[in-house]
Amino acid sequence: xxxxxxxxxxxxxxxxxxxxxxxxxxxxxxxxxxxxxxxxxxxxxxxxxxxxxxxxxxxxxxxxxxxxxxxxxxxxxxxxxxxxxxxxxxxxxxxxxxxxxxxxxxxxxxxxxxxxxxxxxxxxxxxxxxxxxxxxxxxxxxxxxxxxxxxxxxxxxxxxxxxxxxxxxxxxxxxxxxxxxxxxxxxxxxxxxxxxxxxxxxxxxxxxxxxxxxxxxxxxxxxxxxxxxxxxxxxxxxxxxxxxxxxxxxxxxxxxxxxxxxxxxxxxxxxxxxxxxxxxxxxxxxxxxxxxxxxxxxxxxxxxxxxxxxxxxxxxxxxxxxxxxxxxxxxxxxxxxxxxxxxxxxxxxx
Numbered sequence: 001x002x003x004x005x006x007x008x009x010x011x012x013x014x015x016x017x018x019x020x021x022x023x024x025x026x027x028x029x030x031x032x033x034x035x036x037x038x039x040x041x042x043x044x045x046x047x048x049x050x051x052x053x054x055x056x057x058x059x060x061x062x063x064x065x066x067x068x069x070x071x072x073x074x075x076x077x078x079x080x081x082x083x084x085x086x087x088x089x090x091x092x093x094x095x096x097x098x099x100x101x102x103x104x105x106x107x108x109x110x111x112x113x114x115x116x117x118x119x120x121x122x123x124x125x126x127x128x129x130x131x132x133x134x135x136x137x138x139x140x141x142x143x144x145x146x147x148x149x150x151x152x153x154x155x156x157x158x159x160x161x162x163x164x165x166x167x168x169x170x171x172x173x174x175x176x177x178x179x180x181x182x183x184x185x186x187x188x189x190x191x192x193x194x195x196x197x198x199x200x201x202x203x204x205x206x207x208x209x210x211x212x213x214x215x216x217x218x219x220x221x222x223x224x225x226x227x228x229x230x231x232x233x234x235x236x237x238x239x240x241x242x243x244x245x246x247x248x249x250x251x252x253x254x255x256x257x258x259x260x261x262x263x264x265x266x267x268x269x270x271x272x273x274x275x276x277x278x279x280x281x282x283x284x285x286x287x288x289x290x291x292x293x294x295x296x297x298x299x300x301x302x303x304x305x306x307x308x309x310x311x312x313x314x315x316x317x318x319x320x321x322x323x324x325x326x327x328x329x330x331x332x333x334x335x336x337x338x339x340x341x342x343x344x345x346x347x348x349x350x
Contacts, residue, residue, distance in 0.1 A: 002090060002111055002152070002153075004089070005033050005089055005090040005111070006033075006036050006037065006089055007036065007037050007039075007086070007088045007090070008029065008036050008038045008039070008088065008089070008090045008091070008092065009041060009083070009088040009090070009092070009104070009107055009109060010022070010025070010026065010038065010039070010040045010041065010091075010094065011041045011091065011092070011093045011094060011100040011103055011104055012040070012041070012042050012094040012095050012100070012144075013041070013042065013043050013064075013097070013099060013100045015043065015194065015269065016045050016046035016250070016269035016272075017046075017268070017269045017293065018046075018094075019043065019046030019047070019049065019050065020046060020049055020162070020269070020272045020273065020276060021141045021144065021160070021272070021296065022094070022144065023053065023160045023162075023276070024144070024145060024157065024158050024160055024296075025092075025094070025144040025145055025147070025148065026038065026053055026056055027053070028145065028153070028154070028155050028156055028157060029092070029148065029153075030055035030056075031154075031156045031157070032148070032153045032154060037058070038055060038056050038057055038058075039056070039057060039058040039059070039060060039086070039088070040058070040059050040060070041060045041062055041083075042059065042061065042062065043061070043062050043064060044061040044063050044064065044065075045061075046250070047060075047061040048249075048251055049250070049251075049273075052162065052163060060083075062079075067079070080103065080106045083103060084106055084107055084108050086107075087108065089110060089111065090109055090111045090112075091104040091107050091109040091112045091113065092114075092147055093112065093113065093114035093115075093126070094144050094147065096114070096115050096117055098119075098122065101122045101125050101126070102125070104125070105125040110127070111127055111128065112125065112127045112128070113126070113127070113128040113130075113147055113151060114128070114129060114130075114147075115129065115130055115131065115132055115147070116129040116130060116131045128150075130146060130151075133146065138291045138292060139291065139292060139293075139294070140292060140293055141158070141160070145158070160275075160276050160297070161277075161278070162254055162273065162277050164251070164254045164258055164277060168252065168254065169255045169258055171252065172252055172255040172256050172258075172259070173259075175252070176243055178242050179256075179259045182259060184215065184216055184217045185215075185216050185217070185261040185262070185343060186216065186217040186218075186219060186242075186260045186261050186262075187212060187216045187217070187219070187261065187262045187263075187264060187339065188219045188221060188256065188257065188260040188262070188263045188265075188274065188279070189205060189208070189209060189218060189219065189220050189221065189233075189241075189263075189264045189265065190221050190222065190263070190264070190266070190270040190271070191205040191230070191266070192223055192225075192229045192230070192266070192268060193265075193266040193267060193268035194268055194269075195315045195316075197286075197287055197315050197317070197324065198266050198267050198268065198287055198288070198327075199229065199327075200284045200330065201324075201327070202229065202232035202233045202236060203236060204330075204331075204332045205264075206233050206236035206237055207332040207336075208264065208332050208335050208339070209233070209237055209241065210236075210237060210238050210239075211332070211336045212339065217241075217242045217243075218241035218243075219241060219242060219243040219244075219256065219260065220233060220234065220241040220243065220244045220245075221244075221245055221246070221248065221253060222245070222246035223246060223270075224246060224247065227246040229246075230244065230245075230246045243256075250269070250273065253273060254277055257273065257274045257277040257278075257279045258277060260274070260279050261279070261280070261343075262280050262281075262282065262339065262342060262343070263275075263279045263280070263281040264281075264284075264335060264339070265281070265283065265284070266283070266284050266285075267283060267284070267285050267286075267287075267288050267290070267294075271295050272295050272296070274295070275295035275296060275297040275299070275300065279299070280299040280300065281295050281299065281300045281301075282300070282301050282338055282339070282342070283295060283300060283301075283302040283303065283304075284327065284330055284335075285302055285303060285304040286306060286311075286324060287312060287313050287315050287318075287327075288315075289304065289311065289312055290304040291304075292312075301338055301342065303330045303334065305330060306326035306327075306329050308320060308325060308326050310326075311326055
């Protein structure tokens with residue numbers, strides 16, 4: 001029975017933002033089962049943040065690349081056997097897809113909690129199934145928490161905060177000495193995203209940065225695969241930002257956020273990291289709906305304006321007659337005016 005859970009496996013094989021959204025779920029799960037050992041199985045990349053949580057006993061990073069290729073199936077079977085040897089008694093499967101459900105079943109956990117789906121065989125592999133209430137629980141975090149409430153468990157805390165280690169903060173100041181002598185408000189700008197179709201565009205981000213002029217320190221940041229995006233913005237700027245990098249680790253980026261006053265970016269993992277560190281965020285949403293996947297904070301202004309019927313889309317290609325019409329409706333002047341308004345109304349750290 002769920003009330004006797006002692007070794008719990010939580011599976012979520014989605015993206016880094018989804019991993020961060022697990023914070024409230026894992027915290028509340030631990031509060032319901034204070035003596036239980038909780039293991040989180042997440043996609044490789046975001047596990048570093050879950051390792052900060054005292055509520056989690058173990059974090060396993062699922063290496064998706066390792067199970068592809070010629071010997072991928074063999075590696076996957078070995079991985080499944082390793083999970084099974086851990087003898088979990090309960091599994092929460094937060095990813096509504098095939099592979100996580102299979103892992104939950106093969107784990108041998110007698111109790112397997114997941115969300116109802118049209119796939120009959122996937123439903124067969126679960127012992128407890130629930131249907132996501134889109135109207136009641138719109139955000140993905142509420143989707144995760146529903147797995148607790150529908151099983152009769154309580155929700156104690158819905159907050160999401162990343163406590164950045166002091167070692168990471170020291171490391172980022174050593175890497176960028178300007179952070180030790182910051183005299184202006186700092187705006188962190190992230191123009192990239194996981195898919196190109198979510199990107200607002202280098203020219204628009206450059207227009208915003210140029211308008212900030214001499215009033216702000218600008219930190220232009222991208223991920224390891226976003227160097228071309230950063231360079232595309234950089235070549236359009238009148239002045240080189242105080243920090244330009246696409247080589248920061250996720251934890252280094254989280255540490256950098258502790259020295260920022262405002263974040264501007266697309267729907268991507270960095271906006272969720274920034275929000276979780278306490279930074280005020282301005283988000284630009286086109287293909288996705290912010291009500292489902294916006295940053296989990298009150299300190300935000302999100303530009304989610306399009307009423308196109310093609311939203312939410314698959315995000316592989318834009319099928320609309322006007323490419324990225326959902327993003328084109330958002331103009332740089334809107335962001336510029338919002339930055340000035342937020343800067344004037346909020347008490348930033350200097």
